[in-house]
Amino acid sequence: xxxxxxxxxxxxxxxxxxxxxxxxxxxxxxxxxxxxxxxxxxxxxxxxxxxxxxxxxxxxxxxxxxxxxxxxxxxxxxxxxxxxxxxxxxxxxxxxxxxxxxxxxxxxxxxxxxxxxxxxxxxxxxxxxxxxxxxxxxxxxxxxxxxxxxxxxxxxxxxxxxxxxxxxxxxxxxxxxxxxxxxxxxxxxxxxxxxxxxxxxxxxxxxxxxxxxxxxxxxxxxxxxxxxxxxxxxxxxxxxxxxxxxxxxxxxxxxxxxxxxxxxxxxxxxxxxxxxxxxxxxxxxxxxxxxxxxxxxxxxxxxxxxxxxxxxxxxxxxxxxxxxxxxxxxxxxxxxxxxxxxxxxxxxxxxxxxxxxxxxxxxxxxxxxxxxxxxxxxxxxxxxxxxxxxxxxx
Amino acid sequence: xxxxxxxxxxxxxxxxxxxxxxxxxxxxxxxxxxxxxxxxxxxxxxxxxxxxxxxxxxxxxxxxxxxxxxxxxxxxxxxxxxxxxxxxxxxxxxxxxxxxxxxxxxxxxxxxxxxxxxxxxxxxxxxxxxxxxxxxxxxxxxxxxxxxxxxxxxxxxxxxxxxxxxxxxxxxxxxxxxxxxxxxxxxxxxxxxxxxxxxxxxxxxxxxxxxxxxxxxxxxxxxxxxxxxxxxxxxxxxxxxxxxxxxxxxxxxxxxxxxxxxxxxxxxxxxxxxxxxxxxxxxxxxxxxxxxxxxxxxxxxxxxxxxxxxxxxxxxxxxxx
Numbered sequence: 001x002x003x004x005x006x007x008x009x010x011x012x013x014x015x016x017x018x019x020x021x022x023x024x025x026x027x028x029x030x031x032x033x034x035x036x037x038x039x040x041x042x043x044x045x046x047x048x049x050x051x052x053x054x055x056x057x058x059x060x061x062x063x064x065x066x067x068x069x070x071x072x073x074x075x076x077x078x079x080x081x082x083x084x085x086x087x088x089x090x091x092x093x094x095x096x097x098x099x100x101x102x103x104x105x106x107x108x109x110x111x112x113x114x115x116x117x118x119x120x121x122x123x124x125x126x127x128x129x130x131x132x133x134x135x136x137x138x139x140x141x142x143x144x145x146x147x148x149x150x151x152x153x154x155x156x157x158x159x160x161x162x163x164x165x166x167x168x169x170x171x172x173x174x175x176x177x178x179x180x181x182x183x184x185x186x187x188x189x190x191x192x193x194x195x196x197x198x199x200x201x202x203x204x205x206x207x208x209x210x211x212x213x214x215x216x217x218x219x220x221x222x223x224x225x226x227x228x229x230x231x232x233x234x235x236x237x238x239x240x241x242x243x244x245x246x247x248x249x250x251x252x253x254x255x256x257x258x259x260x261x262x263x264x265x266x267x268x269x270x271x272x273x274x275x276x277x278x279x280x281x282x283x284x285x286x287x288x289x290x291x292x293x294x295x296x297x298x299x300x301x302x303x304x305x306x307x308x309x310x311x312x313x314x315x316x317x318x319x320x321x322x323x324x325x326x327x328x329x330x331x332x333x334x335x336x337x338x339x340x341x342x343x344x345x346x347x348x349x350x351x352x353x354x355x356x357x358x359x360x361x362x363x364x365x366x367x368x369x370x371x372x373x374x375x376x377x378x379x380x381x382x383x384x385x386x387x388x389x390x391x392x393x394x
Numbered sequence: 395x396x397x398x399x400x401x402x403x404x405x406x407x408x409x410x411x412x413x414x415x416x417x418x419x420x421x422x423x424x425x426x427x428x429x430x431x432x433x434x435x436x437x438x439x440x441x442x443x444x445x446x447x448x449x450x451x452x453x454x455x456x457x458x459x460x461x462x463x464x465x466x467x468x469x470x471x472x473x474x475x476x477x478x479x480x481x482x483x484x485x486x487x488x489x490x491x492x493x494x495x496x497x498x499x500x501x502x503x504x505x506x507x508x509x510x511x512x513x514x515x516x517x518x519x520x521x522x523x524x525x526x527x528x529x530x531x532x533x534x535x536x537x538x539x540x541x542x543x544x545x546x547x548x549x550x551x552x553x554x555x556x557x558x559x560x561x562x563x564x565x566x567x568x569x570x571x572x573x574x575x576x577x578x579x580x581x582x583x584x585x586x587x588x589x590x591x592x593x594x595x596x597x598x599x600x601x602x603x604x605x606x607x608x609x610x611x612x613x614x615x616x617x618x619x620x621x622x623x624x625x626x627x628x629x630x631x632x633x634x635x636x637x638x639x640x641x642x643x644x645x646x647x648x649x650x651x652x653x654x655x656x657x658x659x660x661x662x663x664x665x666x667x668x669x670x671x672x673x674x675x676x677x678x679x680x681x682x683x684x685x686x687x688x689x690x691x692x693x694x695x696x697x698x699x700x701x702x703x704x705x706x707x708x709x710x711x712x713x714x715x
Contacts, residue, residue, distance in 0.1 A: 095607075100506060111487050122570035129477055130507065131530040138608055147607025148536045151478070151507035151528045159525060163540065170546055190490040191502035248471070248515040248524040254503050265521055381503065382512020384524055 001273060002242045002394045003165040006235035007223030008333045009080025009179075011073050012320045013047030013216050017080055022337055028365055030319050030348050032202060032214050037186060045202055047216025047321025048184055049073060062140065068103035068127045071136045073219040073326075074181030078137045081221035082177055083235075087142055091229050094146030094173045096164050097134040097221075098156030098180030100325040103127030104187050133181060146173055150325075153380030154287075155246075156180050157220070157328030158388055162244040164224050175229040179221030179329040188324065189215055195254065203290035203322075205315035206299065206361045208352040213289040216321020220329035222336075239336045242373070242389045243274025249383030255293050260301030262385035263287075267305045267375065270387035276373050281311045281389075283344045285331045286361070287377040288315020289322050294379065299357040311375075314347035314361040328378035328386065335374040335390045342371050395599040396542050397713065399551070400462035400587040401679045402455040404431065405667055406580065409679060411458060416683040421665040422577050431458075437517070444500055445513075446481040448559035451583035452510040453517055456553055460518070463587040463595055468553035470523035470544050471511050474537030476530050476671020478507035480561045510557055523549075531637075531698065534672040535605035535706035541588045542603065555585030556672035580668030584675035586682075592713055598682040601625075601709040609705045612639045613652050616697060619707050627653035631691045632684070634663045634677040637699035649697075664700070674698040674706050681710040 010017065013031025014024035024031065035046040051059075056072040060079070074097060087093070106124040114120040126132065134149045146167070150159045157180030164178035182188075192198040192213060199212035225235060247269065249262025256263065271278065287298055295315075302310050316334050317323075323330055338344065347361035373391040403409035407419045410431045433442055436454040445453070452473065460468070486501040503509075508526040515524050523544065527536040534556035541554035559581040568579060588600070602623050609615055616639065620627065633649050640648040646660040667676035674696055681694040691712060698706035 108487065108491075112491055115488070115491060122567055125567055126571070129530050130528045131476070131533070134529065135607060144608035144610065145606055147529060147532075148527060148605070149529050150526065152511070152524070152526050153506045153508055163525075166543055166547070170543055172543070186490060187487060187502075190497060191486065191499070191505070194497040194499035194502050196496075246523045246525065248512075248521050250515045250519050250521055253509070253512055253516065262521060380508070381506050382508040382524070383515060384508055384512065 002240040003168050003224050004230065004237045005222050005239050005241060005336060006225045006230065006237055007081040007083050008238060008336055009077040010220040010330060010333045011049055011076045012218035012323065012330055013049060014319050016051060016076065025319065025343065025345055028346050028348065032321050044200060045214045046184055047214060049217050066106065066123055066127050067136065068133065069105045069183035070099055070102060070181045071133045073183060073217065074133055075137050075140055077179060077219035078141060078177060078221045081223050082141050085233060088232055091174045091232055093143055094167065094176040095134060095138045095143045096148045096150065096160040096176060096178045097137060098150045098160040098325040099130045099133050099182055100151055100153055100156060101182050101185050101188060102130035102133050104185045105183050108186050152384040153382055154324050154327055155378040155380035155384045155386040156325035158378035158386040159246060161222060161241065161329065161332055161388060162246060162386060165241050165244055168224055168226050175223065175225040177221055177223055179219065180325040181219035182217060182324040182326045184215055184217040197291045199290060202349050203318060204349045205288035205290045205318055205347055206295050206354060206359065207350045208354050210290045210292060210295060212291050214321040216323040218320060218323045218326045218330055220326055220333045222332060239339050239390050239392060240394055242276060242391050243270040244388050245269030245273060246386045249385055251383055254381050256297035256379060258297060260297045260304060262383050263298055263301035263379055264304040266385040266387040267301060267377065270389050271375065274389035276389060276391060278306055281373050281375050282369065282371040283338055283374045284311055284313035285335050285374060285376040286313050286315045287379045288317055290317065296354055296356060298377065299354055299359045302359065303357060310359060312344050312362045314345050316345050318348035331376050332388060335376045338371050338374050339390060339392050343367060344369065344371060395601055396545055397589045397592050397599050398586050398597045398682050399589045399593060399595045400459040401597055401682050402458035403584040403676055403679045404451045404455055405582040405676055407666055413683065414687050416680045417687060419666050422668050428581055446479060446504060446559065447581055448479055448557050449504065449510060449513055452557045453513055455555060455583050455585035456514045459553060459585045459587050465551050465587060467518060467520055468522065468551045468587065469549040470552045471514050471520060472525045472537045472541045472552060472554040473511040474527045474533035474556035474672050475507055475510065476528065476533045476558050478528060479505050479509050480559050484561055484563060529607065530704065531671050531700040532605040532607065532704045532706045534675040535603055535708065538603050539605060545588065545590045550590050552588045553585060554588050555583065556675035557583035558670040558672050560670065577664050578668050580670055582667055582670050582673060582676055584679045596713050598685040599711045599713045601711045604707040606705045608703050612699055612705055615705055616707065623709055625693055625709065627655050630658060630693050630695055632694045633658065633660045633697055634681060634694060635660060635697040636662065636664045636673060637702060639697065639699055678708055678710065685712045
């Protein structure tokens with residue numbers, strides 16, 4: 001059981017486009033740095049995309065006045081992934097995007113003006129709902145028909161990829177653009193601060209001294225195609241999506257269970273579906289947010305699944321920050337790049353293992369070992385756990 | 395065919411735990427209010443205090459569905475919501491902009507769209523597939539399509555539903571943006587058990603559903619959908635619709651001329667549910683309820699074009715006992 005990935009596009013703190021991201025990964029260069037919102041002095045660590053809205057708008061040649069940053073980032077990545085794909089009457093095309101904040105960047109501006117009693121521009125709110133982000137991207141790419149947005153917090157991007165694969169497997173669509181986008185907002189920065197899991201230093205996934213996450217922003221899309229669609233498009237297959245699973249932790253609205261129940265189930269089911277054996281997983285791109293709770297729970301789950309043979313693993317959130325609904329899609333592309341380029345990424349800022357599990361992520365870029373299969377984890381609020389398995393074979 | 399084994403709705407109509415409600419419903423009037431059940435029967439008091447309207451409605455409807463269906467654990471939980479948890483979103487936005495210092499996290503935690511699906515899984519201790527769809531006016535249809543896909547993949551019972559909640563700011567926004575709302579913006583939740591097999595509990599069947607975004611020719615899509623399902627226009631007993639299929643004000647005439655059926659009963663379901671992005675879930679419950687209590691009704695088409703460039707279609711069919 002497998003689905004072909006024939007296009008990828010990405011925007012993150014470490015670059016605009018696949019090539020820039022690959023270069024930063026190869027150079028082990030993080031995109032997390034001190035950041036402040038426009039008109040604010042307070043600096044904090046975040047993985048901002050190094051392009052302002054006016055720059056993105058100009059590059060994307062979009063004239064729309066009310067376009068959220070989430071949509072701009074999404075459109076940039078979606079265009080790269082979709083490439084020169086054209087409408088074809090015989091090819092049923094769909095789009096599934098994921099977002100958690102949607103147009104919140106504009107809603108915040110509106111709400112501030114609304115509270116101040118100054119001229120609040122109500123039209124800004126037309127971009128608020130998450131679905132409008134997907135609609136906007138679809139309109140720019142001239143995709144109509146199956147159109148959907150998933151919002152399952154930090155696992156959304158992985159779920160969009162999974163749903164796209166299921167629709168292809170069941171013969172409902174011939175090709176589908178899947179991914180996610182989220183912009184940095186005051187809403188989410190304040191939110192994670194209120195939970196006291198925002199690290200004011202560089203985030204340190206899987207390190208004993210970790211204090212929390214750094215938020216990031218970005219977008220990533222993948223084009224999934226069936227054989228029929230490939231006959232029309234002539235697109236090359238970059239990698240395969242072989243396994244997927246979604247399981248609920250059902251422990252707490254935000255915290256993960258200490259025994260990593262949902263995470264264990266998601267990994268086990270995804271690997272089982274892929275038909276790839278545990279020992280053939282070359283690398284795990286972990287969820288690894290850098291919070292005390294996630295990294296311990298995920299470590300326990302890794303041991304539940306792999307015993308004392310845990311494969312090489314790392315969290316690339318130490319490069320990009322936690323990009324919420326985009327994370328699953330961004331990390332899916334890093335997984336594809338790992339397979340294509342034989343790379344196992346380091347977990348930046350790791351020094352001391354978590355005492356309870358003793359697991360050590362990869363700390364120096366590995367380029368010697370072949371990478372045939374990668375497991376990518378995405379876990380979210382609401383106990384929403386998803387895992388994907390990518391490989392170089394059908 | 396996919397089978398509806400249970401249905402539960404909280405709305406302005408007396409639908410909750412009231413089979414046959416579709417026979418006594420009346421169009422909403424000024425001042426009509428949401429009919430809330432006794433939430434304490436479904437949610438423990440400690441949790442209930444912290445829950446916003448949309449969460450209470452969703453958890454109560456889900457609990458009721460499982461009770462009706464006699465199902466302890468569904469194989470999956472799938473929720474659609476157009477605008478998500480607006481009360482908590484506005485509350486946290488307000489706090490973030492007005493309160494200095496550390497903010498209480500509860501409204502942030504409960505602001506994410508998947509709070510309903512998460513809370514339902516928590517209340518049941520359910521470890522199955524858990525998903526939240528949000529594509530404005532076709533969020534419920536997208537959730538329903540996911541549930542149908544899960545059944546095609548071999549699952550047996552899916553808890554699928556939709557919820558949206560109203561906040562006062564929405565009225566101001568719709569007035570400012572000149573969005574017409576004859577029947578008023580409001581809240582609502584409807585949940586169902588969708589099953590792979592027919593049982594004694596089956597209320598009605600879903601033959602097919604579709605959700606299309608940026609759709610160009612709505613009438614063409616409707617006729618193609620019926621054709622694909624081998625349903626002639628004169629097989630239809632009722633059309634429940636929202637929005638406008640032909641851009642005119644007269645939905646009834648639009649359908650009658652589109653399908654060339656002069657006497658086809660056509661009903662605007664939003665007159666009964668009020669306006670919210672996932673009101674087509676209310677229409678599905680209404681259709682299933684009508685079928686159960688009026689045996690002559692065989693086919694109902696739910697046609698949702700609340701937002702004109704989006705189209706949701708659900709073909710509901712009666713199931714022989």
